[in-house]
Amino acid sequence: MAVATVNGVRLYYEERGTGIPIMGIHGAGSSAIFWQDAAERLSVLGRTIVYDRRGCSRSERPEPYETTSVREHANDARELLRTLDAAPAVLIGRSLGATIALDVALDHPESVLGLALLEGGPEGLSEEADAWFASLRDRLEALAAAGRVEEAGEVVIRDVLGAWEELPETFRETFTTNSPALLAEVRGGERLDTSRLATLRVPALVVTAEDSPTFIQSGSHALGRALPDARTVRVPGGHVIDPAGPEVLAFVGELVAR
Secondary structure, eight states, X not given: XXXXXXXXXXXXXXXXXXXXXXXXXXXXXXXXXXXHHHHHHHTTTSEEEEEOOTTSTTSXXXXXXXXXXXXXXXXXXXXXXXXXXXXXXXXXXXXXXXXXXXXXXXXXXXXXXXXXXXXXXXXXXXXXXXXXXXXXXXXXXXXXXXXXXXXXXXXXXXXXXXXXXXXXHHHHHHHHHTHHHHHHHHHHOSOOOGGGGGGOOSOEEEEEETTSXXXXXXXXXXXXXXXXXXXXXXXXXXXXXXXXXXXXXXXXXXXXXO
């Protein structure tokens, strides 16, 4: 077990492989627990780092932890790279993790070799995605008011995957345990300065899943249009896109080869 103190919070992380750094950033209420297989495959290409973001699973949850922000998590990612002497790195972000990776690249482009953005959708790019997020925020606040915060993860997963009971127990346990962190993340929103996206010159791959809900796909498509030099691809399956799928591995491989 490796832990680094970053911006006053202990973050759990794992490293595999050697060479060009590759960092994986998980989505809302999730964990690097679900990146184990992907990290093994990515480690063939470079020094792969995955970690639990603040408040999630094996990392420290500040008290109180009522709200957080994309900027706070981007600062954590940037500082973890610095602490591990792992910059510049290829960043792979899934869902909210993609927005966090974007924020790192916007503020510290010198720290980023490339971005693989798996169904990210910052607020302000898609009306459909923004409407869903506003509805989600209201529903989670209602749960919190009723003293049922632990159900936040189930609400989100039912929305984005259309399932819950049939999912693996580890998956359900993780999202239930991380429900307070998920609520803090939703309260903070997925906001960044979208007007700056057109200025980003970091190589980017935007991946959208064919079977995801339309509100998620619309946000991902809008992100692809907002980034001037992005390569966009559609892959089979739903929102939980493989961070080491063929398209991602090919993109990362190109960056490493440079």
